Amino acid sequence: MEPPVPHAPEIRTDTPGSFARAVFHERHPVLIGRLLDALPYGPAQRAALADLLAASTGGARLEPPAAEPPPADAEQWREWGASWWGRRWDEAPFLWAESYFYRRLLDATGYFRPGDPWYGIDPFAPLKAAELAGPAVDGELAALDGHPPTRDALLAAALWGNRADLGFRLTAEDGDTATGLVADDTAALWAHLEHAPGGRIALIADNAGRELLPDLVLLDHLLTSGLAGHADLYVKPQPYFVSDATTADTLAALTRLRTAPGPAAAATGARLWQALTDGTLTLRTHPFFCAPLPYQAMPADLRRELTGATLTLLKGDLNYRRLVGDRHWPATTPFAPLTAHFPTPVAALRTLKSDVVTGLTPATLARLDATGTPWRTSGRHALVQLAAARSTAP
Numbered sequence: 001m002e003p004p005v006p007h008a009p010e011i012r013t014d015t016p017g018s019f020a021r022a023v024f025h026e027r028h029p030v031l032i033g034r035l036l037d038a039l040p041y042g043p044a045q046r047a048a049l050a051d052l053l054a055a056s057t058g059g060a061r062l063e064p065p066a067a068e069p070p071p072a073d074a075e076q077w078r079e080w081g082a083s084w085w086g087r088r089w090d091e092a093p094f095l096w097a098e099s100y101f102y103r104r105l106l107d108a109t110g111y112f113r114p115g116d117p118w119y120g121i122d123p124f125a126p127l128k129a130a131e132l133a134g135p136a137v138d139g140e141l142a143a144l145d146g147h148p149p150t151r152d153a154l155l156a157a158a159l160w161g162n163r164a165d166l167g168f169r170l171t172a173e174d175g176d177t178a179t180g181l182v183a184d185d186t187a188a189l190w191a192h193l194e195h196a197p198g199g200r201i202a203l204i205a206d207n208a209g210r211e212l213l214p215d216l217v218l219l220d221h222l223l224t225s226g227l228a229g230h231a232d233l234y235v236k237p238q239p240y241f242v243s244d245a246t247t248a249d250t251l252a253a254l255t256r257l258r259t260a261p262g263p264a265a266a267a268t269g270a271r272l273w274q275a276l277t278d279g280t281l282t283l284r285t286h287p288f289f290c291a292p293l294p295y296q297a298m299p300a301d302l303r304r305e306l307t308g309a310t311l312t313l314l315k316g317d318l319n320y321r322r323l324v325g326d327r328h329w330p331a332t333t334p335f336a337p338l339t340a341h342f343p344t345p346v347a348a349l350r351t352l353k354s355d356v357v358t359g360l361t362p363a364t365l366a367r368l369d370a371t372g373t374p375w376r377t378s379g380r381h382a383l384v385q386l387a388a389a390r391s392t393a394p
């Protein structure tokens with residue numbers, strides 16, 4: 001008999017002193033301030049953003065997205081929010097409420113209003129562009145011209161690239177430095193790919209810029225080494241969680257690679273460009289990547305699309321929360337059973353930036369707890385976790 005899948009309470013924002021509450025009450029005000037500094041939004045948009053902040057932190061009731069003109073996702077959101085409309089923002093689960101906050105933020109800027117001059121304008125674009133143009137990226141691209149990096153180094157770069165999350169950076173402590181891995185299935189991940197080389201790999205991206213660049217370099221390695229015969233790169237269909245990568249961000253990152261002064265970065269960019277044009281690499285998206293739901297609720301069309309991949313590389317903190325469920329799991333809860341719903345073998349590459357964690361050994365947990373630091377949320381720790389036991393048949 002299968003062991004029962006364990007349960008734990010969902011994380012909510014109404015717990016005083018919690019990380020989730022701080023995201024709404026500390027991070028979001030800083031974020032709205034940054035957006036208002038970065039773009040010359042007019043009085044109506046400024047008022048709408050201020051209203052959103054007040055409603056989402058002040059006990060207002062949840063209402064569906066603006067109905068006039070009806071946005072393309074109106075029906076979808078009516079369904080996704082069926083349990084929550086009319087309830088207070090802080091009664092909804094953290095995962096749901098945060099996702100809806102970003103949806104309403106786009107509403108407030110005019111992003112969804114055809115005919116509005118701000119229609120389709122990414123409110124986070126100035127923040128993402130500044131990071132991509134910055135000197136840190138110059139250094140990281142130049143480093144590719146040194147000793148050819150090992151595959152472990154490429155994987156580690158993609159993993160730690162997840163710290164460059166502009167939402168997290170809004171309130172991260174200065175000087176936070178990376179420490180170590182709390183779980184490390186790196187060797188098992190390579191063994192899994194070596195066991196069935198040449199298959200299709202999916203990478204579900206997280207942040208643009210300094211995270212997406214090493215993700216792209218990793219994909220190039222997987223394709224050129226033959227470990228993958230094809231790669232699908234999944235990005236968000238719309239701006240989300242500040243720096244999540246969209247198609248526009250992917251094109252910007254590719255251009256940054258192709259036009260890099262160093263030969264190694266430029267050659268990587270050229271190969272990836274070619275891979276996109278000849279179909280070896282496919283750029284994909286789906287509305288579910290901005291859904292306020294765990295991956296257990298993945299719709300059938302996306303499930304079908306992913307099925308058959310040798311491995312899905314799932315990047316980042318939010319994807320991890322969606323994978324295992326945004327719940328107060330005891331940290332030693334085994335990782336694999338919580339991911340059994342996922343349609344392919346899956347590897348999470350994530351820096352720890354929220355309360356959820358699973359699959360730790362009791363010794364690791366005791367060591368981390370003994371530090372007396374906020375190790376779950378500081379972004380100083382990371383993990384590579386693999387759940388490989390899955391049918392890979394299409």
Ligand SMILES: O=P(O)(O)OC[C@@]1(O)O[C@H](CO)[C@@H](O)[C@@H]1O
Binds near residue numbers: 027162207317
């Ligand atoms: O998914 P990412 O970019 O790694 O992290 C997203 C994040 O910054 O946003 C949420 C809180 O706002 C947390 O999941 C995490 O701290």
